[in-house]
Amino acid sequence: MKNRSNNKDQNKKNTAKEKVTSMISNYKWVGHYAKKHFWTIVIYTLLGLSGVLVSLLSSLTSKDLVDIITGRQAGTLIKTFIMLIGYQLFSVAISNVSSYLNTVMTIKVENGIKADIYDQIVVTDWESLSKFHSGAIVSRWGGDSSTIANGLLNTVPSIVTNLVRFFAALYLIVKEDWTFALFVLASVPLSFIVSRTNLSRMSSVNKENNELSVKMSTFTQDSFSNIQTVKALDMIKLYSKRLRELQKEGASVRLKTQKVAIVNSLVLVLVTQLVTYSTYGWGIYRVWSDVITYGTMTMFLTLSNSLTGTAQTLINVVPSLIRISNASERLREIVDLPKEDYSMAGEVEAFYKENASKGIGLKLNDISFSYLSGTEVFDKASMDASPREIVGLVGPSGEGKTTMLRLLLSIVKSKEGEAFITAGDAKKAYGDALMPLNASARQLFAYVPQGNSMFPGTIADNMRNVKEDATDEEIIDALKKACAWDFVAKLPEGINSELKERGGGLSEGQAQRLAIARAFIRRSPILLLDEATSALDMDTEKKVLDNIVSDEYPRTCIVTTHRPEVMDICHKVYKIDNKDISLKKAD
Numbered sequence: 001m002k003n004r005s006n007n008k009d010q011n012k013k014n015t016a017k018e019k020v021t022s023m024i025s026n027y028k029w030v031g032h033y034a035k036k037h038f039w040t041i042v043i044y045t046l047l048g049l050s051g052v053l054v055s056l057l058s059s060l061t062s063k064d065l066v067d068i069i070t071g072r073q074a075g076t077l078i079k080t081f082i083m084l085i086g087y088q089l090f091s092v093a094i095s096n097v098s099s100y101l102n103t104v105m106t107i108k109v110e111n112g113i114k115a116d117i118y119d120q121i122v123v124t125d126w127e128s129l130s131k132f133h134s135g136a137i138v139s140r141w142g143g144d145s146s147t148i149a150n151g152l153l154n155t156v157p158s159i160v161t162n163l164v165r166f167f168a169a170l171y172l173i174v175k176e177d178w179t180f181a182l183f184v185l186a187s188v189p190l191s192f193i194v195s196r197t198n199l200s201r202m203s204s205v206n207k208e209n210n211e212l213s214v215k216m217s218t219f220t221q222d223s224f225s226n227i228q229t230v231k232a233l234d235m236i237k238l239y240s241k242r243l244r245e246l247q248k249e250g251a252s253v254r255l256k257t258q259k260v261a262i263v264n265s266l267v268l269v270l271v272t273q274l275v276t277y278s279t280y281g282w283g284i285y286r287v288w289s290d291v292i293t294y295g296t297m298t299m300f301l302t303l304s305n306s307l308t309g310t311a312q313t314l315i316n317v318v319p320s321l322i323r324i325s326n327a328s329e330r331l332r333e334i335v336d337l338p339k340e341d342y343s344m345a346g347e348v349e350a351f352y353k354e355n356a357s358k359g360i361g362l363k364l365n366d367i368s369f370s371y372l373s374g375t376e377v378f379d380k381a382s383m384d385a386s387p388r389e390i391v392g393l394v395g396p397s398g399e400g401k402t403t404m405l406r407l408l409l410s411i412v413k414s415k416e417g418e419a420f421i422t423a424g425d426a427k428k429a430y431g432d433a434l435m436p437l438n439a440s441a442r443q444l445f446a447y448v449p450q451g452n453s454m455f456p457g458t459i460a461d462n463m464r465n466v467k468e469d470a471t472d473e474e475i476i477d478a479l480k481k482a483c484a485w486d487f488v489a490k491l492p493e494g495i496n497s498e499l500k501e502r503g504g505g506l507s508e509g510q511a512q513r514l515a516i517a518r519a520f521i522r523r524s525p526i527l528l529l530d531e532a533t534s535a536l537d538m539d540t541e542k543k544v545l546d547n548i549v550s551d552e553y554p555r556t557c558i559v560t561t562h563r564p565e566v567m568d569i570c571h572k573v574y575k576i577d578n579k580d581i582s583l584k585k586a587d
Contacts, residue, residue: 023321026328033116034152037109044105044153047098048161054091056168059302102153110149117145117335123439125338126411127372132334135218140334143213144327151324159317166310169303177292180279180300205260206319206326208253216246225501340410340439348440351421352525355433359387359554360444360525361426362408363434367417369407377403379579380417384426387525387554390545392567394560394584395576401560402450404576405528408558409447410439421526446519448532452511459488459514460495466522478521481547483540484513508535516544529559538565545569 034041061083118141121129129137173181223230223239230239283297292300352360366380377400385391393401406412407419419437421444422429435441446466454462463475475495479485487510491497499505506514512535519527527548533541545566548557559566567573575584 022329023325026325026332029332030148030152030324030328033109033113033148034156037112037152040105040109041152041156044098044102045157045160047094047101048157049164051091051094051098052161052165052168054094055165055306056172058088058091059169059172059299059306106149106153109153110146113149114141114145117141117331120335120339123340123342124334125340125413126406128337129334131372133214133218135221136214137334138221139214139217140330143210144331147323147327148331151320151327155317155320155324159314162310162313162317165306166314169306169310173300173303176296177286177300179286180282205253205257206323209257210326210330212246212250212253216250219243219246342440344436344438344440345443348421348435348443351423351435352444355423356525357554358424359556361386361389361422361424361429361556362437362526362558363420363422363426363429364407365418367407367414367419369403369412369414371412376579378407378414378581381576381579381581382417383574383581383583384422385556385558386422386426387424387556388549389571390549390557390559390569392559392561392570392573393576394562394567394573400576400579402530404581405447405530405558405560408437408526408528409442409445410437444524445526445528446522446524447528448512448515448519448530450531450534452506452508453515454499454506454511456499456501458493458496458498459491462499462514463495463518463521466518470521474521475517478517479514481520481544481551482513482517483536483543483547484510484517488514509537509540512536513540513544523553525553525555527555527557529557531560531562533559533561533566534563541565542569 121137121141170181219242223243230236279300283292283300286292287294287297361384363384365382367378367382368380369378370376383391383404393404395401403412407414420429420434421437421441422435423433455465459479460472460475463478464470467474472495476485479488479495488495488497512532516529516532519529533544536544541563542565545559546569548555549569559570561567573584574581
């Protein structure tokens with residue numbers, strides 16, 4: 001029994017140590033953003049300190065005013081009264097300026113942090129990031145970034161400002177009558193002990209709130225983005241039931257949070273009242289004993305309330321620090337994931353410019369790949385594709401056709417083997433005609449994925465997403481090559497017609513043709529089509545593929561397909577089966 005008890009105690013110590021270590025690590029990470037916005041935080045802190053100074057001067061002036069009134073010293077009454085009014089007006093001005101600047105600075109810091117986090121998320125390794133639901137990513141990016149931004153501009157300056165306020169007020173009290181300081185100092189450890197018992201509960205409840213927020217964000221995003229499926233499968237009642245279950249869970253967590261806050265607030269109020277009335281009694285006794293003046297007692301009462309309130313504010317900073325730590329931990333789970341390699345962007349651009357006339361091909365040697373889940377897809381697979389070729393990838397569903405395109409785009413990385421972009425004919429390329437394939441080479445690709453990949457906005461907006469300076473004439477030409485102009489021209493606004501989310505309102509075939517047009521307008525040397533013509537009729541599909549072949553641009557095209565008609569157009573066809581790639585057809 002004794003050993004079991006010792007083990008429990010040791011486990012508690014280890015857990016507490018791990019929590020402290022984790023929090024320190026999280027604060028160091030947040031410190032990176034504090035350095036970026038150092039002067040913003042300093043300015044905001046200085047504004048807070050100026051308010052502290054005015055408050056202390058106002059307390060001293062109030063003391064003098066009371067002493068002047070009780071001592072009937074009319075000569076300095078007006079001067080002191082004017083000074084008091086001046087301090088109060090200045091305090092109001094500082095408060096308003098601080099409020100405005102706080103808004104300006106919060107927007108600046110929050111936008112800066114969100115932009116930085118966004119930039120890190122979008123270059124995160126796709127396979128690692130896919131472990132998180134998009135709703136969870138959005139929730140963390142939006143909510144936790146805001147928590148950190150508010151923490152930097154409010155929590156950090158609040159700690160500095162209130163520490164200065166506390167020690168300055170304590171100094172003034174001790175200078176006049178040190179006995180009053182005892183009442184205030186006695187409340188600090190008492191308030192801390194009371195609050196400390198609630199800290200673990202606060203941390204736990206805060207995590208529950210965060211987790212629930214992610215659940216709700218994920219649920220609503222899934223519901224609304226798949227509303228057509230929800231309707232079609234008659235799942236409205238089911239999803240309504242799930243929403244109410246989440247709301248019930250949320251109500252429970254919110255009430256739990258409120259209970260913790262109420263208990264903490266009640267205890268702190270009792271401590272405050274105890275200190276305040278004790279100070280009143282002691283002040284009255286000291287005045288009646290002619291030890292201090294009425295003005296001094298007034299100042300003591302004001303400062304003691306300020307000290308107690310400041311001590312409680314500092315103690316209440318702890319939940320804010322916990323929220324900041326939790327928010328940074330949740331964000332770090334995402335931003336600390338492996339990043340894609342864009343280090344060779346300049347070299348890839350130079351390689352393309354030097355070899356643009358030859359065209360760019362692809363060469364894969366003995367590629368092996370498994371997903372993080374453990375699913376093995378390729379084992380020493382090889383293939384090549386050269387400029388002006390249409391290369392087909394065929395095979396049973398789920399055998400790796402889409403995975404191969406992901407490997408070519410460097411969205412996933414092979415565990416073994418070599419992958420290159422090539423200058424000209426991939427079979428003959430060696431030495432300087434080869435360059436390693438990584439995320440930097442993605443600038444040379446145009447990609448048409450399966451399904452509807454249109455974004456909200458106009459058709460022209462979707463085209464310009466891949467080429468910002470594209471003219472209307474270029475857009476129309478790309479639409480014609482993709483056999484999409486026949487239906488776009490009939491729309492009331494033509495290329496300026498609005499598309500709904502995920503291309504809602506378009507047929508699958510229309511969406512595919514627009515996606516192919518988008519790939520055309522990018523004019524990349526490598527074009528990847530993932531079942532991109534599956535929704536087209538045979539004649540339209542042949543026209544699109546013929547346009548790709550007849551284009552003077554030296555393009556390398558790789559297409560995944562199940563259709564024999566497409567295979568007939570391909571210069572060569574690779575079959576993917578049983579983790580291998582074999583040449584099925586060649587010119």
